[in-house]
Amino acid sequence: MEFDQNRAAKPFNITLLDIFRAVRQLVKSWHLRRQTRRILSHLSDTQLRDIGLTRGDIDRRS
Template identity: 45%
Template sequence: MGYDENRAAKPFAVTPYHLLRLLWRSYQRWQRRRETRTILAKLSDAQLKDIGMRRDEWKI
């Protein structure tokens, strides 16, 4: 068994690919949240109540 076969993987190795993927996923998450807030803002208080929410729960 050679040295490379028995060596542990680097648990915190950050490559440019991983960094870009993390940034892309963060952007997508932000975009989905923004879209959700836009949709919720268009709902009336009665509609929000129907889905079990209040305006002060999601508005920041």
């Protein structure tokens, strides 16, 4: 086995596009969590209890 065959092709090759995609994914997941919290906060305590949550769980689980 040659020396070059035992090495990774491109170790830690992170491009600007990869960073952009990661940031975009973080923003997207943050937005979805925020939207979910907003929707849940508009439910009544009875509706929250029906789905197994309390008002305090809304911020804790996000």
